[in-house]
Amino acid sequence: MVPAHDPASPFHAQAAQAALQGLGSGLSGLDLQEAQARKTQVGPNHLPRAGRESAWALLGRQIHNPLIYVLLGAAALALGMGKPTDAGVVLGVVVLNTLIGFLQEHKAGRAIEALSALVPESATVIRGGQRLQVPAEDLVPGDVVALQSGDKIPADLRLLEVRELRTIESALTGESLPVEKDPSELPAETDLGDRRNMGFSGTLVAYGTGLGVVVATGGATELGRISALLRSTTELETPLTRALARFGKGLTLAIVAVAVLLFMVGLLRGYAFLDASLAAITLAVAAIPEGLPAIISIALAIGVQRMASRKAVIRKLPAVETLGSTTVICSDKTGTLTKNEMTVQELWTPEGAVQVKGAGYAPEGRILRNGQPIEADGSLQALLRAGVLCSDAELREENGHWVLAGDPTEGALLTAARKGGLDPGSLRAAWPRRDVIPFESERKFMATLHEGPDGQHLLLVKGAPEVLLDRCAFQGSGAPLDRTAIEAELGRMAARGQRVLALAEASAPGSGPLHEGDLRNLTLLGLQGMVDPPRPEAMEAVDACRRAGIRVKMITGDHPATAEAIGRDLGLRGPAVTGRELERTPDEALRDLAERTDVFARVAPEHKLRLVRALQSRGQVVAMTGDGVNDAPALKQADIGVAMGITGTSVSREAADMVLADDNFASIQAAVEEGRRVYDNLVKSLAFVLPTNLGEALIILVAVLAFPIVDGVPLMPVLPVQILWINLVATVTLALPLAFEAKEPGLMERPPRDPAAPIFSRFLMVRTVMVALLMTAGALALFLYEYRRDLALGASPELALREAQTMAVTVVTLMQVFYLLNCRSLRDSILAIGVFSNRLVFLGIGALLLLQTAFVHLPVMNHLFHSAPLSAESWMKSILVAALVLPVISAEKALRRWRRRTA
Numbered sequence: 032m033v034p035a036h037d038p039a040s041p042f043h044a045q046a047a048q049a050a051l052q053g054l055g056s057g058l059s060g061l062d063l064q065e066a067q068a069r070k071t072q073v074g075p076n077h078l079p080r081a082g083r084e085s086a087w088a089l090l091g092r093q094i095h096n097p098l099i100y101v102l103l104g105a106a107a108l109a110l111g112m113g114k115p116t117d118a119g120v121v122l123g124v125v126v127l128n129t130l131i132g133f134l135q136e137h138k139a140g141r142a143i144e145a146l147s148a149l150v151p152e153s154a155t156v157i158r159g160g161q162r163l164q165v166p167a168e169d170l171v172p173g174d175v176v177a178l179q180s181g182d183k184i185p186a187d188l189r190l191l192e193v194r195e196l197r198t199i200e201s202a203l204t205g206e207s208l209p210v211e212k213d214p215s216e217l218p219a220e221t222d223l224g225d226r227r228n229m230g231f232s233g234t235l236v237a238y239g240t241g242l243g244v245v246v247a248t249g250g251a252t253e254l255g256r257i258s259a260l261l262r263s264t265t266e267l268e269t270p271l272t273r274a275l276a277r278f279g280k281g282l283t284l285a286i287v288a289v290a291v292l293l294f295m296v297g298l299l300r301g302y303a304f305l306d307a308s309l310a311a312i313t314l315a316v317a318a319i320p321e322g323l324p325a326i327i328s329i330a331l332a333i334g335v336q337r338m339a340s341r342k343a344v345i346r347k348l349p350a351v352e353t354l355g356s357t358t359v360i361c362s363d364k365t366g367t368l369t370k371n372e373m374t375v376q377e378l379w380t381p382e383g384a385v386q387v388k389g390a391g392y393a394p395e396g397r398i399l400r401n402g403q404p405i406e407a408d409g410s411l412q413a414l415l416r417a418g419v420l421c422s423d424a425e426l427r428e429e430n431g432h433w434v435l436a437g438d439p440t441e442g443a444l445l446t447a448a449r450k451g452g453l454d455p456g457s458l459r460a461a462w463p464r465r466d467v468i469p470f471e472s473e474r475k476f477m478a479t480l481h482e483g484p485d486g487q488h489l490l491l492v493k494g495a496p497e498v499l500l501d502r503c504a505f506q507g508s509g510a511p512l513d514r515t516a517i518e519a520e521l522g523r524m525a526a527r528g529q530r531v532l533a534l535a536e537a538s539a540p541g542s543g544p545l546h547e548g549d550l551r552n553l554t555l556l557g558l559q560g561m562v563d564p565p566r567p568e569a570m571e572a573v574d575a576c577r578r579a580g581i582r583v584k585m586i587t588g589d590h591p592a593t594a595e596a597i598g599r600d601l602g603l604r605g606p607a608v609t610g611r612e613l614e615r616t617p618d619e620a621l622r623d624l625a626e627r628t629d630v631f632a633r634v635a636p637e638h639k640l641r642l643v644r645a646l647q648s649r650g651q652v653v654a655m656t657g658d659g660v661n662d663a664p665a666l667k668q669a670d671i672g673v674a675m676g677i678t679g680t681s682v683s684r685e686a687a688d689m690v691l692a693d694d695n696f697a698s699i700q701a702a703v704e705e706g707r708r709v710y711d712n713l714v715k716s717l718a719f720v721l722p723t724n725l726g727e728a729l730i731i732l733v734a735v736l737a738f739p740i741v742d743g744v745p746l747m748p749v750l751p752v753q754i755l756w757i758n759l760v761a762t763v764t765l766a767l768p769l770a771f772e773a774k775e776p777g778l779m780e781r782p783p784r785d786p787a788a789p790i791f792s793r794f795l796m797v798r799t800v801m802v803a804l805l806m807t808a809g810a811l812a813l814f815l816y817e818y819r820r821d822l823a824l825g826a827s828p829e830l831a832l833r834e835a836q837t838m839a840v841t842v843v844t845l846m847q848v849f850y851l852l853n854c855r856s857l858r859d860s861i862l863a864i865g866v867f868s869n870r871l872v873f874l875g876i877g878a879l880l881l882l883q884t885a886f887v888h889l890p891v892m893n894h895l896f897h898s899a900p901l902s903a904e905s906w907m908k909s910i911l912v913a914a915l916v917l918p919v920i921s922a923e924k925a926l927r928r929w930r931r932r933t934a
Contacts (some may be wrong), residue, residue: 056173060157069171188243195239317727330770334709350688355706364587375447380557381507394449407451418444466543528596529560568697580782594632603629639665726806845913
């Protein structure tokens with residue numbers, strides 16, 4: 032059985048032998064019977080799997096919307112009144128809206144399954160003194176596991192022995208460099224990223240070999256802890272869905288109340304029960320924006336397509352709009368804001384410091400002294416040459432990109448040499464290596480012995496400055512070592528967040544073998560300071576976000592000094608707050624800290640989750656970017672999670688709402704811009720659709736309140752089927768082109784909209800009432816005019832009514848055409864965004880005019896919709912009345928612009 036473990040004494044704080052004994056194991060491992068008994072006790076080594084949401088549950092969530100309920104109610108009423116065609120049309124809209132949402136989200140919720148893929152299928156284990164290959168899920172605490180380069184670590188291990196072991200933990204901790212492992216015990220309070228004596232499940236062995244004892248499996252591992260955090264996160268509504276839900280509930284209550292009131296008024300005026308019911312249903316159909324859910328879904332889908340063309344792949348449809356209302360972007364550092372390519376930024380020799388320009392592994396760049404390009408010669412050339420020869424990495428060009436094989440630090444040394452005009456291949460050919468002392472974490476240096484072109488032998492050493500300085504007696508061309516001055520330079524470079532390597536040389540008497548004792552009285556060649564630099568485009572994007580009123584916060588597992596240096600380059604406010612400080616901060620104080628601080632370092636997954644929740648508690652709309660396993664819980668908790676498509680793990684991609692196909696932070700700026708454009712166009716669609724619905728409802732309301740009852744039949748200006756024509760054919764035909772509208776001027780100079788602000792704003796309310804009153808007055812005036820004129824000319828009451836109703840529908844439809852031109856920009860004249868910047872508007876207008884002509888003049892349409900042909904005179908009157916909306920709304924826009932200028 033697995034011995035009980037004291038949580039107060041974590042394994043990284045125990046000596047290797049003590050940890051092994053505490054687990055009831057030894058270097059020969061467990062015997063087979065004990066391993067089987069422990070597996071029965073702790074279960075298989077895989078992550079807990081949460082139940083997937085069923086297709087029916089996902090489908091039901093799409094329907095759970097007040098506006099959808101209103102539409103379903105209207106369809107049921109229409110069916111009850113013997114109007115199956117009308118009911119079918121409304122149900123078709125519901126089905127379309129539901130399918131769009133279902134198809135967009137059916138792949139969501141796979142993050143837990145993706146985490147399982149990080150556990151390898153097999154592992155090399157020592158059991159009963161024999162090395163065996165066993166399935167990774169059979170591992171138990173106490174098993175002794177052997178590691179080698181290329182392995183994926185199968186469980187959490189306390190390392191017992193290492194030989195040059197380095198692991199890649201960026202997906203778990205955010206650390207950009209391979210971590211050198213050391214089995215020595217550590218203080219109990221050591222942060223996760225600094226636990227050098229541990230190997231963590233799901234991370235990779237980059238170099239060397241090692242032996243470790245399993246201390247945790249499955250859900251008990253650090254990876255399992257993240258899995259639990261991921262399951263604990265809350266699926267949040269987006270600002271748009273919240274606003275639409277509020278609007279839908281309000282609209283539902285208003286429609287029901289007014290319909291009931293109208294039914295009662297009709298009865299009081301002498302309407303028959305059936306006629307009063309029909310009037311109430313007609314008003315409900317008129318007031319419901321049947322086409323709105325489809326318009327919103329299609330507008331969001333268009334935004335998805337446009338974002339995809341800008342390298343941002345949307346996984347969940349409402350995320351399109353959420354980006355537009357984002358107020359804070361919490362970004363991981365490594366690979367997101369930075370290139371994840373170590374780059375030498377500064378070279379120091381006893382002759383002084385020079386700068387190295389150009390980021391990443393590409394050789395483009397120069398060495399500058401006092402801002403002027405120079406060629407590397409003398410001491411600089413010796414320093415760069417040492418970096419090439421005393422390294423094992425290789426750089427090669429593939430498809431226009433430079434690819435590193437080996438350690439990122441050594442890749443930076445090779446690139447710096449190329450920028451200084453040296454060719455690594457030629458150097459290595461001219462100075463072949465004769466012997467090597469490889470790097471080990473205990474030594475903190477690497478030494479190589481080379482034979483030169485003239486047969487001379489050269490000893491080169493690179494490593495941690497504090498170690499090499501103890502072995503150096505000279506510097507530069509033979510002057511005594513000035514340790515005080517060198518340590519001052521080291522402090523200056525470290526303060527800038529640079530990782531500093533020292534390089535030294537000495538003449539060697541022969542060709543080897545090389546011994547550690549030979550490394551005495553070395554000559555210090557100089558220092559090379561390197562960082563994982565910010566992406567240039569990320570710096571521009573952060574600045575653009577700042578201008579747009581969006582705060583950018585960097586949350587990383589890296590060291591505070593490195594985080595602060597990168598933060599300064601990006602214009603983020605420091606100093607860095609560490610995860611340890613976050614743990615000591617109460618929730619209320621954390622809310623203030625999260626808002627005023629921009630840089631967070633040495634942060635664990637639960638810290639990221641707390642930060643996101645703290646910001647959300649202050650009403651912020653939070654976007655979280657990241658690429659590692661450690662980012663997944665926060666990605667899922669955030670209002671919108673943004674994962675990297677190339678370097679991102681499958682876990683982060685599945686937890687995210689959006690994936691950046693090019694791993695470029697700058698694509699977020701484009702996505703935010705697109706999200707704002709989508710929201711603007713949705714508001715334009717609302718501003719266009721709602722006046723028609725209110726206008727139609729007012730037409731019915733005025734008719735019931737004031738129009739006469741002729742021969743026992745109420746006089747109605749429009750019929751329910753004619754209202755459906757306007758709402759589903761005319762409105763959708765004209766509203767859809769608004770989804771393609773160009774962005775408004777100064778779109779990215781505006782602050783983010785208040786996520787708590789109602790979508791039905793005061794402006795939208797005033798505009799809706801204004802246009803609806805104009806539409807009501809025009810339609811009723813022409814209806815009465817045409818009806819009375821036809822009766823006076825001797826037409827039958829039925830024909831007069833049909834022609835008058837056709838004229839009322841035509842006025843409403845044509846007024847929509849003219850009003851559409853005003854809705855292309857809600858703030859400015861159409862000239863500000865360009866008359867022909869959206870040619871689809873004119874295609875929509877042309878299509879509607881053809882459809883309305885068919886509605887008026889085709890016999891089959893006259894039969895289906897109870898319409899009648901109109902004379903040229905009637906058409907002209909309809910056009911003139913409809914056009915009144917242009918000067919009225921233009922004057923309203925001008926007034927609002929004047930108020931903004933004088934405010």
